Amino acid sequence: MAYDQYIAIHDPLHYIKTMNALFCKQLVGSAWTTGLLYAIANTVPVLKLVFCGPNIIRHFSCEFPSLLALSCTETTASKIMFYVTSAIVGMFTFSLTLVSYVNIFITILKMKLAEARKKTFSTCSSHLIVMALFYVTGYFQYLRPNSISSVVMDELFSVQYSISTPMLNPIIYSLKTKKVREAIKQLLNFKQINQ
Numbered sequence: 001m002a003y004d005q006y007i008a009i010h011d012p013l014h015y016i017k018t019m020n021a022l023f024c025k026q027l028v029g030s031a032w033t034t035g036l037l038y039a040i041a042n043t044v045p046v047l048k049l050v051f052c053g054p055n056i057i058r059h060f061s062c063e064f065p066s067l068l069a070l071s072c073t074e075t076t077a078s079k080i081m082f083y084v085t086s087a088i089v090g091m092f093t094f095s096l097t098l099v100s101y102v103n104i105f106i107t108i109l110k111m112k113l114a115e116a117r118k119k120t121f122s123t124c125s126s127h128l129i130v131m132a133l134f135y136v137t138g139y140f141q142y143l144r145p146n147s148i149s150s151v152v153m154d155e156l157f158s159v160q161y162s163i164s165t166p167m168l169n170p171i172i173y174s175l176k177t178k179k180v181r182e183a184i185k186q187l188l189n190f191k192q193i194n195q
Contacts, residue, residue: 002100002131003027005124010107034089041085045078063141063158094135101128126172130165137161 052072141157
C-alpha cells in the first residue's frame with residue numbers, strides 16, 4: 001500500500017501503467033509467498049516438540065511464543081528461528097514501507113502549494129497511523145525481552161496487535177472522508193445535547 005501511494009503521489013500520470021494487473025498480482029504473490037515461508041519456517045521446528053504439561057495459553061489467541069512456553073522439551077532452536085524470521089520479515093517489510101514514505105515525504109515537500117501538500121499528506125496519514133499501530137505493538141509483542149514480560153501486558157498487546165488494529169483499520173481510513181467526519185461531529189453534538 002505504501003508503494004501504491006508513492007506511485008500515486010510521485011508519478012500520478014503513469015500510475016495505471018506502473019500499477020498494472022500483473023504488477024499487483026506480483027505484489028500480492030510475493031506477500032503470500034513471504035507469509036507462507038515464514039509460517040513453514042516457524043511451524044516445522046514446533047512439530048518436533050513434546051507437550052506434556054499444562055495446556056492453558058495465557059492469551060486470547062494461540063500465538064507462537066505462548067505455544068512454546070507450554071512445551072516440555074527444549075525450545076531454544078524454535079525460539080531462535082522465530083526471532084530470526086520475525087526480525088528478517090519485520091525489518092524487510094518495515095524497510096520497504098519506510099523507503100516508500102521517505103520518498104512520499106520528499107515529493108510532498110517539493111510541492112509548491114500548501115493546500116496540495118496538506119491534501120496529499122492527509123491521504124497518507126491514515127496508512128501511517130495503521131502501520132505505526134501494527135509495527136509498534138507487533139514488535140513489542142514478539143521481540144521484547146522476557147524480563148519486561150507480564151501476563152497483563154502480554155494480553156494487552158496481544159489484543160492490540162491482533163484485534164484492535166485490524167478493527168480500527170476501516171475507522172481510521174474512513175476518517176479522511178469529509179462526510180464521515182461530519183457525521184461523527186453531528187453524532188457527538190447530538191449526544192452532548194441529550195446529556
